[in-house]
Amino acid sequence: xxxxxxxxxxxxxxxxxxxxxxxxxxxxxxxxxxxxxxxxxxxxxxxxxxxxxxxxxxxxxxxxxxxxxxxxxxxxxxxxxxxxxxxxxxxxxxxxxxxxxxxxxxxxxxxxxxxxxxxxxxxxxxxxxxxxxxxxxxxxxxxxxxxxxxxxxxxxxxxxxxxxxxxxxxxxxxxxxxxxxxxxxxxxxxxxxxxxxxxxxxxxxxxxxxxxxxxxxxxxxxxxxxxxxxxxxxxxxxxx
Numbered sequence: 316x317x318x319x320x321x322x323x324x325x326x327x328x329x330x331x332x333x334x335x336x337x338x339x340x341x342x343x344x345x346x347x348x349x350x351x352x353x354x355x356x357x358x359x360x361x362x363x364x365x366x367x368x369x370x371x372x373x374x375x376x377x378x379x380x381x382x383x384x385x386x387x388x389x390x391x392x393x394x395x396x397x398x399x400x401x402x403x404x405x406x407x408x409x410x411x412x413x414x415x416x417x418x419x420x421x422x423x424x425x426x427x428x429x430x431x432x433x434x435x436x437x438x439x440x441x442x443x444x445x446x447x448x449x450x451x452x453x454x455x456x457x458x459x460x461x462x463x464x465x466x467x468x469x470x471x472x473x474x475x476x477x478x479x480x481x482x483x484x485x486x487x488x489x490x491x492x493x494x495x496x497x498x499x500x501x502x503x504x505x506x507x508x509x510x511x512x513x514x515x516x517x518x519x520x521x522x523x524x525x526x527x528x529x530x531x532x533x534x535x536x537x538x539x540x541x542x543x544x545x546x547x548x549x550x551x552x553x554x555x
Contacts, residue, residue: 346477349495356386356497359477363505363512366430367465370439372509372529373456373536377441379515380523380537381454381553386499387446389474391481398440398450405453406543407438411550412457418550420541423457424534433459435534445470447482454540454553473500511537523555 346359363371377383390398398404411418413436426432435457442448473479479498486492503512509529514522528535540554 348497350479350497351494353386353388353497356499357477357479357495358499358501359473360502360504361469361473361500363503363507364469365465365507366459366462367469368505368507368509368512369430369462369529369532369536370456370458370466371469371503372511373439373454373458373540374441374443375503375509375511375515376523376527376537377454377540379511379518379520380555381540383441383454384448386497387442387448388493388496389445389479389481389498390447390449391483392445394481394483395445395449398444398453401543404450405438405440405444405455406545406550407440407444407453407455409543410436410438411455411541411543412436412438415457420550421539421552423539424532426459427531427533429531430459431461433461435459435532437463439463439466439536443470445474447484451545452542454542455550456536456541457539458536 346357348357349355350357361371378385399408400406401409409418411420412423415421415423423435426434437458437460439456439458440449440453441456442453444450444453477498478495480495482493482496502516510522510527514520523537526535527537535555537555540552541550542553544551
């Protein structure tokens, strides 16, 4: 057999293997589920891009260690702002991390160059404010504005690419009103993942019982989790 024929055969086998590997990878990231109920949510991979690694790491702690349900229902966009308010939501609108001591919140960690030296004074909410479960009872974490801005873009892309629709609670009980509105993040992908999201992917709860501070932002978001208590009008510590 000619050398050129042997090389062609080898390249063909290598190319075939690469094609199969690419197909397997694509199948692993494709969304499954109808999203018509919490029993059959759309299960999809979320790609973390950059500074949103911090906000999503806080969210991963909330699901993996903080007892928050990973199955969520997207709310109609026009209703999501209510989830920030004091009376109807998480009270993130009070901006508790801008003056933490006045809200009974412990001193925030120092800024880092990774975080563009921005203060950790923006309130990350989980469940997301863009979901029905957001609002009252949501965990609040101190993050920087850049990480929240990037997360907003990432979530918008995640919803649109997986065709996740918004639900209006006023339509509950109407036929088809909840179709395509339920979802869960089956995996967080990307080279920028923080320690909690890596552990979430592996269902590794051992990180819940030790300090898990990524050197990029320099603190453990699980040690800065708060919930607004509507009865007392104060922020209660819920961290590790």
